[in-house]
Amino acid sequence: MAQSMNNNHPQGGERKNVASRSHIWPPHVIHDIQTKAELGRYQIRGFSTFFKIPTLDQLVFLPAALTRLPLEGYRESCDTKTILGGHKPDLVARPMELDIPIYIASMSFGALSRNAKIALGRGATMVGTCTSTGEGGMLEDERIASKKLIYQMTPSRYQLDLEHLRMADAIEIAVGQGAKPGTGGVLLGMKVIDKVVEMRQLPKGIDQRSSVRHPDFLGADDMQIKIEELRDATGYQVPIFCKMPACRVAQDVKIAAKSGVDVIVIDGMEGATGASPEFLLDHTGIPTLAAIPAARRALEEIGMYGKVSLVVSGGIKSGVDVAKALALGADAVAIGTASMIALGCNAPIYLEDYAALGAAPGACYHCHTGLCPVGVATQDEKLQERLDPDAGAQRLANYLRAMTMELTMIAKACGKSSVHGLEPEDLRALTLEASAMTGVPLAGVDKVVAPW
Numbered sequence: 001m002a003q004s005m006n007n008n009h010p011q012g013g014e015r016k017n018v019a020s021r022s023h024i025w026p027p028h029v030i031h032d033i034q035t036k037a038e039l040g041r042y043q044i045r046g047f048s049t050f051f052k053i054p055t056l057d058q059l060v061f062l063p064a065a066l067t068r069l070p071l072e073g074y075r076e077s078c079d080t081k082t083i084l085g086g087h088k089p090d091l092v093a094r095p096m097e098l099d100i101p102i103y104i105a106s107m108s109f110g111a112l113s114r115n116a117k118i119a120l121g122r123g124a125t126m127v128g129t130c131t132s133t134g135e136g137g138m139l140e141d142e143r144i145a146s147k148k149l150i151y152q153m154t155p156s157r158y159q160l161d162l163e164h165l166r167m168a169d170a171i172e173i174a175v176g177q178g179a180k181p182g183t184g185g186v187l188l189g190m191k192v193i194d195k196v197v198e199m200r201q202l203p204k205g206i207d208q209r210s211s212v213r214h215p216d217f218l219g220a221d222d223m224q225i226k227i228e229e230l231r232d233a234t235g236y237q238v239p240i241f242c243k244m245p246a247c248r249v250a251q252d253v254k255i256a257a258k259s260g261v262d263v264i265v266i267d268g269m270e271g272a273t274g275a276s277p278e279f280l281l282d283h284t285g286i287p288t289l290a291a292i293p294a295a296r297r298a299l300e301e302i303g304m305y306g307k308v309s310l311v312v313s314g315g316i317k318s319g320v321d322v323a324k325a326l327a328l329g330a331d332a333v334a335i336g337t338a339s340m341i342a343l344g345c346n347a348p349i350y351l352e353d354y355a356a357l358g359a360a361p362g363a364c365y366h367c368h369t370g371l372c373p374v375g376v377a378t379q380d381e382k383l384q385e386r387l388d389p390d391a392g393a394q395r396l397a398n399y400l401r402a403m404t405m406e407l408t409m410i411a412k413a414c415g416k417s418s419v420h421g422l423e424p425e426d427l428r429a430l431t432l433e434a435s436a437m438t439g440v441p442l443a444g445v446d447k448v449v450a451p452w
């Protein structure tokens with residue numbers, strides 16, 4: 001009796017840690033409030049949302065059995081060639097031709113080190129795919145390292161000039177990204193070093209917050225004019241991409257497609273960043289799982305599915321994720337975080353430097369600090385020397401090859417001689433929410449939870 005009275009006391013006995021089990025006030029929420037109370041501002045960090053959200057893991061493949069014939073996974077070939085923006089030969093003389101449907105997402109020099117940009121370019125080139133400048137202009141070394149390079153045009157117009165537009169293999173109009181929809185980029189002062197100052201024309205060492213609204217267009221009509229201008233400026237040679245966060249996907253995709261872009265890139269809410277207000281990472285946009293079918297349906301509704309290329313990004317970890325994205329309707333995927341991890345992000349080396357950040361290998365999300373222990377997301381000369389561009393490129397190429405093996409193995413098991421033959425019918429959903437979001441039938445029941 002005495003024991004149970006003690007347990008019932010708010011500060012007594014076994015109940016002394018009971019507050020930490022609260023779903024409303026768990027330790028991280030208490031810590032967040034304490035930090036805001038101390039700093040007087042919200043928290044900024046790298047990486048992506050830590051919330052548990054529906055992902056592609058909630059889908060499984062149905063490989064061939066008696067109703068379909070599989071291909072020999074170890075003997076027969078499966079085509080991976082991917083052409084982005086190849087639907088209008090009169091407007092795009094050189095569509096983006098890739099050997100695999102995976103490329104390196106737009107990540108800026110500034111967020112990433114020079115050595116990381118070179119490694120990404122060389123690694124992508126080794127497997128016949130492309131990379132992208134990201135915000136902040138084109139670094140000479142990355143142009144040399146990347147056989148195929150997308151030039152990103154952001155609202156901030158950093159280092160936007162005609163010469164660089166013409167040096168690119170594609171132009172990407174950035175409307176936003178999944179990590180921080182409706183908000184511009186952040187580059188904390190420690191990363192604003194001389195070269196970044198030169199490229200972005202910013203004051204040295206001062207936090208940079210870039211704009212989000214394009215000065216050149218406000219809606220579909222002027223976007224169409226901008227696209228025509230870009231085609232004219234680049235001599236009708238290269239495709240025009242438009243990258244958007246996954247928000248009102250149906251409407252945004254229709255507007256972009258009607259404006260005349262060649263490739264639409266949808267970045268789901270799990271898309272990562274070098275630095276973002278944390279609340280935007282966790283509470284804005286919709287998951288990649290939901291965004292892909294929404295984009296596909298939107299294009300189908302206006303008769304443009306297959307006439308505009310669809311790329312998705314955000315949380316792509318493996319060749320199996322790529323296969324699921326393709327089956328749902330994408331032509332290709334872009335990867336950010338996974339490519340950084342392949343270079344060495346979160347590797348178990350320089351342990352004391354992780355510890356100094358309050359992090360540990362496998363649990364680091366501190367790109368915003370500029371003190372990356374492995375030289376990937378830093379502008380510090382000494383730290384970035386820790387990443388050897390050739391070794392990094394080799395690791396990235398290995399990873400991309402392994403992803404491609406997984407992708408083709410799945411496709412062959414489903415009886416496809418091209419990875420682009422994967423289709424929604426090859427998938428089943430493991431959860432009601434995945435079925436409702438994707439329109440893929442629930443496993444075993446074979447019924448779509450929400451028929452579109």
Ligand SMILES: Cc1cc2nc3c(=O)[nH]c(=O)nc-3n(C[C@H](O)[C@H](O)[C@H](O)COP(=O)(O)O)c2cc1C
Binds near residue numbers: 107243
């Ligand atoms: C370090 C870093 C820098 C980034 N810089 C940019 C950028 O300059 N422009 C942009 O549109 N997206 C940027 N992104 C977002 C990526 O292009 C991509 O949308 C996102 O990383 C995809 O999600 P994933 O990391 O899960 O693959 C950046 C992401 C990271 C991790």
Ligand code: SF4
Binds near residue numbers: 046347371375
């Ligand atoms: S190891 Fe470097 S690149 Fe990876 S999360 Fe930490 S700071 Fe960012």
